[in-house]
Amino acid sequence: MSDRRDDVMRVLSANHLKDYGVKGPSLAESFARRQASCLVVGLRNSDKSGVLLQLLDTQEGVNQLITGMESAALLLGAEKKILFIPEYAIHVKERIETFVSAAGIEVRIGLIDVREHEDSVICHLVTMLEIAECLEGTYEESIYVSVNGGSLKRVSPDTSVGDLIGRKEGKGVLIGNRIYDNHALEMNLEEIELDNGMVQILGENDCMIRLVEKDLLENRKRSCGKCVFCREGLLQLHAMYKDTAEGKGKNHYPELIREIGLAMKHGCLCSLGQNGAQPALGVLEHFSEEYMAHNKRKKCPAGVCFLKSVIYIDPVLCTGCMECLDRCPAGCIEGRPGYIHMIDSTECTGCRACIELCESKAVMETEGKLPKLPERLVKCGKFKKR
Structure with a gap:
């Protein structure tokens, strides 16, 4: 067992492998200084795209995941191995669980609770596949990238963002969890923290x-x-x-x-x-x-905000008659008899039925800035504009 451990450590050291997205000591150095009873593997909790889970679409990818987790657990002396899959990707768990469970890997759904696993070693899912590649002798330093949600591809770390996206016109780019303007086109992927493999081009119509x-x-x-x-x-x-x-x-x-x-x-x-x-x-x-x-100017350069007119109820004119609640087909008006009614603008369809029937002319429509409105139900005549 110790010979196998030494062999794995030697291979990782020779390849200078680091945990995915981490700028720091090599994985071999980290594992040499740390022992743990549990190895935890998953995506970053901040990863909402899940594009890196495409690596598990093939049986080869699943096998590499298993090999990587078994090897990492060997180096750490970890008896327990846990794989976390995000809630939005439960279908991945259903597809691979039979295979990984046979290798003694527990699969859980949700975020990785760092408090619960403060005594464990937490590694990225991609790192496990790269460990397997190191052992197979096929590893080459590269970065997995998906442009605009497309298929993953491996590119050299010195690839510029501009070359990656083909210098397409746009006003900026979303790289991982960070937003950049077009100056990022001259930066290479090694300079940028690409923590989820996702690159999205932002156009003039994106607000x-x-x-x-x-x-x-x-x-x-x-x-x-x-x-x-x-x-x-x-x-x-x-x-x-x-x-x-x-x-x-x-x-x-x-x-x-x-x-x-x-x-x-x-x-x-x-x-x-x-x-x-x-x-x-x-x-x-x-x-x-x-x-x-x-x-300042209440203008949206992308033409997204402030264009849709907003219907609201004037808190001074409202008599709390309940007529608009009964008439609203979207059910987006809240109120009680004698209380100032409120419209949920996110649910309002703009049908204007409430405007047409309100005898007190309290329901109004504007494309500008909204006045001060109640945040909760207030009795008619009691609301004070500050």
Whole structure:
């Protein structure tokens, strides 16, 4: 057993293999200094695309995963091996579980809880396949990349972003969890932290503010909520970007976004929180003019925001008659008799039925900035505009 361990360590040292996406000591050095009873393998918690799971589409990929995990466990002295598959890819678990379970690998669904596994060694899924390649003598230093959700391909680390995407026209590019302007086209993949293998070209019709707002909302839904910086940070960042997209941004938001983003990077335990603010920070760094256009001038350069008229209920004129609630086909109006009614603009279809029937003319439509509205049900006549 010790001879086999020495052979594996020697091969990994010769190939200078590192854990996927990590700039630090080689894997052999890390394993030589660390023993653990459990090996945990999966994607980064911040990986929402899952494109790297394409590596398990073939039986060869599954076999390499098993070989890599068995070899890593041997080096660590780990008796337990756990493979985590994201919730959005449960079909992958169903397809490979029979094979990996036969090798003594437990498959779990969800995020990797770093608290639960603080005494374990956590490695990336890609690293396990690369270990197998080292042992097979086929390993070549490369990076897996998917452009715009396409099939994975392996490219040299010194490949420039521009060459990778064919110098296609666009105003920026999303690389991993980071947003860049077109200056990134001159950078090579080794300079950029490509933590999920995903490169997406951003065109003139892509609104950076809306893109980040949706990304933050998705991270909020995926967060386990155990880290205060992650839970509260994502909540506040999402609220600020949502406000900005709706023309309600405040002057102090950029400074606060930077402060929260830095706190999340250093205060969260897993990559979901550590990288969760990166798109929000990237917009301020590389697309500050687009951000300020939303925040100051209430204009969207991409033509995405502020075009759709918004229907709302004037809190001063509303009499709480309940007529609009009964008439709304989308059921997006909330209220009680005698209380100021509220419209959920995300559910409103814009049919204008409520405008036509409101005798007090309280239901209004605007393409500009919304006035101060109640955030909860308030009795008619009691709402104060500040």
